[in-house]
Amino acid sequence: MKVKDFWMMIKTKFNIVLFEPEIPQNTGNIARLCACSGCDLYLVGKLGFSLSDKYLKRAGLDYWSSVNIKKYDNLDLLKNDFKNSNFYYLTTKSKQKYTDRKYVDGDFFVFGPETRGLDEKLLKKNSDYAVTIPMVDGQRSLNLSNSVAIVLYEAIRQNG
Secondary structure, three states: OOHHHHHHHHOOOOEEEEEOOOOHHHHHHHHHHHHHHOOEEEEEOOOOOOOOOHHHHHHHHHHHHHOEEEEEOOHHHHHHHOOOOOEEEEOOOOOOEHHHOOOOOOOEEEEOOOOOOOOHHHHHHOHHHEEEOOOOOOOOOOOHHHHHHHHHHHHHHHOO
16 A cells, blocks of 8 residues: 555544654654655654664665655744644653543654753653553663653554
């Protein structure tokens, strides 16, 4: 099935935002996920690697030409360009489960850096849109690319 046919079937398109990603393999895996699900990928802020990094390219394999990747200097610029879209902030610091929200066409899912997550000020400012993936108490966090897949496919499930 072609990407166009896939999105015609579910009639929605989602956007993945990686804020200051640090691990090239995770970003490569997420780029592959975006290519396979028809999502756009936004890389925001300072990257912890070069976009020509061999680990990044290896993790994305031959999917790079199938994914729409856009680079932004900061989140404010991105949000300004998409004022009418919802931005959901994934964090371990929220009680609101990602499954408790209804996602719609054009929604953005924002994920923070692997070692520190999203800034607490950003999360407080956007607390109504901060969501979490439940985990067993005492565990720090899931792998970034796994988290993106979990949330993205819940949004896809809800829409078709």
